[in-house]
Amino acid sequence: MINKGKILSNDVFNLCWLHNKNKMEDAMLQKCEELLNIEKLYNNINDQKWLEECVMDNRNLLLWMNEVKGSEHENKEENIITNNKDQNETFEKRLKWHDLQTKCIKEIEKAEKKLKKAFEKEITSNEESLDNYKKLTQFNIKSCVKHRDKDKECRQDNDLNGVKSIFNEQELLKIQISSEDMAFNFKYVYDFEVYLNELLARAHIMNDPFQAxxxxxxxxxxxxxxxxxxxxxxxxxxxxxxxxYKDKKFPKSAHIIDVLRCQATFPNIERLVQGLEHFTSLIRSPQYSEKFKVVRVKNVFEDAQQGKNDNNNNEITSFNIPQKNKDVKINLLFTKDGKSIVGEVQFLFEIMS
Structure with a gap:
């Protein structure tokens, strides 16, 4: 049943495992290794669900917590702490779960190498691609707006028409002090239940026009x-x-600025740079300037800039070639019918989507 990807009840699995640990462990690990293929798994929903139900979300299978022998090198990495008295008996032990973890790490490393190779090929294919990549690494909020408040954090309640809190933090604390139920946390409930639900309600009202x-x-x-x-x-x-946002000011839920979201995927660097220029140009145009305002730009490609040449003309001479997913996120204040909300647009390469 395991080899065929069938669902097996936890009790039956654990009974079989207790009867023949080695056979059950080998079958389960072999099946997981077969499914954990970075090039195939993302496109197979059935395999994903099997891994979720039988491995990731299942805390009742005994085999993963079973201690097995491992190499001295592996256990040093796991920082297993033992007493001198029983060190010889336990230093080689590790959990079976680590075999699966090792497989996942190897698949991630393989995917990162493949992504880096593809991206490097894209960047260095010609001089124009390199120039476009330089433009991409230099894209920031200054590319979108002329003036901005540097000290102002991006929140849902900054705008006059944004989602506002009825109470401030001090008022809620006073309510709690005067309440007979001291165990009831007014501030917590208002932030993560009342305010957050108001934000989500507005999101559902404004999502269709935003996406359109x-x-x-x-x-x-x-x-x-x-x-x-x-x-x-x-x-x-x-x-x-x-x-x-645990250290941010009340209400912390106001910092959720991607409750509305969409993405634009481009086949190459040239198209992505053109897409960013096209987008920022239209957002500033009279047709859209009353509806949208750029409030934040997060360009993960910016850290690709490593050095600049000696004549200080801002020409980039070396790059970090990305080996992990990178993107550009633009957060927009969307206003309609006297109400506003901050949403997010994600710009992606096709090879990274």
Whole structure:
């Protein structure tokens, strides 16, 4: 059943494993290694679901926590701490899960090498591609707007028509102090339930017109493949706010600026640079300037600039060739019918999408 990719109940699997550990472990590991192929897995939803249900989201299989013998080198990397008394008995032990982890790491490294090779070929194919790559690494918010407030963080409540909090932090603390239920955290509930749900409600109201406008902008962009993205879920937004913006000011949920999202994919560097120029030009045009305002640009290609020549004319002389997925994200304040929300447009290479 494992070899055929069938679903096996946890109890039956664990009973079989207890009866014959080696055979079950070998079968499971072999199946996982077969499926964990970076070139095929992304395009096979059935294999993805099998791995999710039988491996990633399954905490009831005993085999992965089984201790097996490993090399001394592997265990040094795992930093296994033992007492001097039983060091000889335990220093070679590791978990079976690490075999699967090793396979994943190897597949990631293989994909990164392949991506780097393809990207290097694209960049160095001709002088024009190299010039376009230089332009790409230099693209920033100054390319989109003339004036901006450098000290102002990008949030959903910055704009007059944005999603505003009814209460400030001090007011919520006063409410909590005067409440009979001291265990009830008003600030937490308001931030991640009330405010966040208001933001999501506005996102669902404004998503269709936002996506329609974006599609119109990219329709005349040569070589572009436009794809609207799904609205972020409540759990996704809440997790991001609590982890990435835990030190930001209240409400932390206001920092979620990609609740509306879409992506534009381009076949090569030339088309991507043209797409960015086309997009920024239209956003500044009278047709769209009242609807959209660029509030943030995150260009991950900027770190490709390593050095500049001695005459200080900003000509890049060396590059970091990307070996991981990189993109350009532009966050836009979208205004319609007296309401506004910040959304995100992601610009990608076809080889990185």
């Amino acid at each position: 406008e974006m599609e119109n902008i990219f329709r005349s962009c040569e070589g572009c493949k436009f794809e609207p993205g799904p609205i972020k879920t409540h759990n996704q937004c809440k997790l991001k706010a609590q982890v990435e």
